[in-house]
Amino acid sequence: MNRWLAAGGLLMVGLILFSFTTAGAWGGADGAAGEKVDSVAPDYDPWFESLWTPPSGEIESLLFSLQAAIGGLIIGYYLGRGSPLQSASETP
Amino acid sequence: MHIMEGFLPGIWALAWYAIAAPVVGYGMLKTARLVKDRDVNKSHIAVAAAFIFVLSALKLPSVTGSTSHPTGTGIAVVLFGPAVTAFLSTIVLLYQSLLLGHGGLTTLGANVTSMGIIGPLFGWAVYRSVKPHTDLQKATFAAALVADWTTYVVTSTQLALAFPAEPGLSGVIDSAITFLGVFAVTQLPIGIVEGALAAGLIGYISMSSESVRTRLGVTA
Numbered sequence: 001m002n003r004w005l006a007a008g009g010l011l012m013v014g015l016i017l018f019s020f021t022t023a024g025a026w027g028g029a030d031g032a033a034g035e036k037v038d039s040v041a042p043d044y045d046p047w048f049e050s051l052w053t054p055p056s057g058e059i060e061s062l063l064f065s066l067q068a069a070i071g072g073l074i075i076g077y078y079l080g081r082g083s084p085l086q087s088a089s090e091t092p
Numbered sequence: 093m094h095i096m097e098g099f100l101p102g103i104w105a106l107a108w109y110a111i112a113a114p115v116v117g118y119g120m121l122k123t124a125r126l127v128k129d130r131d132v133n134k135s136h137i138a139v140a141a142a143f144i145f146v147l148s149a150l151k152l153p154s155v156t157g158s159t160s161h162p163t164g165t166g167i168a169v170v171l172f173g174p175a176v177t178a179f180l181s182t183i184v185l186l187y188q189s190l191l192l193g194h195g196g197l198t199t200l201g202a203n204v205t206s207m208g209i210i211g212p213l214f215g216w217a218v219y220r221s222v223k224p225h226t227d228l229q230k231a232t233f234a235a236a237l238v239a240d241w242t243t244y245v246v247t248s249t250q251l252a253l254a255f256p257a258e259p260g261l262s263g264v265i266d267s268a269i270t271f272l273g274v275f276a277v278t279q280l281p282i283g284i285v286e287g288a289l290a291a292g293l294i295g296y297i298s299m300s301s302e303s304v305r306t307r308l309g310v311t312a
Binding site: 003004006007010011027028029030031032033034036037040041044046047048049050051052053054060063064065067068070071072073074075078079081 | 094095096097098099101102135138139141142143144145146147148149150151154158159160184187188189190191192193194195196197198229247251255256257267270271274275278279284285288289291292293295296297300
């Protein structure tokens with residue numbers, strides 16, 4: 001439990017700290033790298049488009065959270081099924 | 093760290109596919125063998141894959157004012173080594189390139205090579221060399237951290253090879269520094285968060301499973 005608290009705390013401290021110390025646009029680094037390609041090689045044209053992209057930012061975040069949910073579900077199931085918790089609740 | 097769709101010239105896209113394909117193929121075979129060998133491996137492979145799923149869905153803000161996400165390959169590489177990690181990463185990268193327009197099919201080979209193969213390979217090497225001297229969690233922290241950072245160094249190099257600032261090696265190095273400036277700075281703190289999360293989860297996994305303790309050589 002302490003470990004998770006520590007990790008969660010670290011995350012929160014990071015988020016709070018970063019939101020005060022910078023005034024960035026919080027854009028994705030992947031996109032920023034794409035822009036850098038434009039500046040290094042201005043005449044390069046991406047030659048292939050994604051077959052399908054989410055129609056809006058909301059749908060995209062839906063699919064991202066779905067991805068996290070699938071992962072979280074599996075980890076939760078695995079940990080919940082683990083013996084230490086079960087045996088802990090069985091002992092009076 | 094995903095190179096966006098279409099952002100690698102055809103020849104490089106093919107080259108990275110050629111490098112990634114055999115490793116992913118071997119990883120697939122190894123995964124199948126693990127599942128066949130022992131039933132309990134199935135749940136550990138699932139949990140390792142799930143960790144990649146969760147972490148690579150988290151777009152974390154970083155000091156540079158941009159966001160990026162962890163790779164989540166630490167657990168898989170500690171439990172099963174780089175080849176299986178390559179296979180599991182490919183599943184996640186496929187999901188993201190098909191459903192999220194994140195990364196891409198033409199750049200899949202390159203992205204698998206960085207996040208699934210070379211990053212985990214370095215993480216694994218670090219884990220192996222650190223493990224005898226410290227406990228499981230610290231070793232996992234180091235492995236996840238190094239796997240994350242290395243992934244982004246490789247991505248920057250891949251972009252630099254395709255887009256050198258000028259012809260020749262010095263142009264490649266120039267470009268690599270440019271791209272590292274975009275990625276690595278964002279990634280430094282994120283790698284640390286990733287290491288902490290991986291260390292936390294591996295602690296729980298090793299507590300809950302005898303077979304993992306045996307696999308990892310941990311005496312409880």
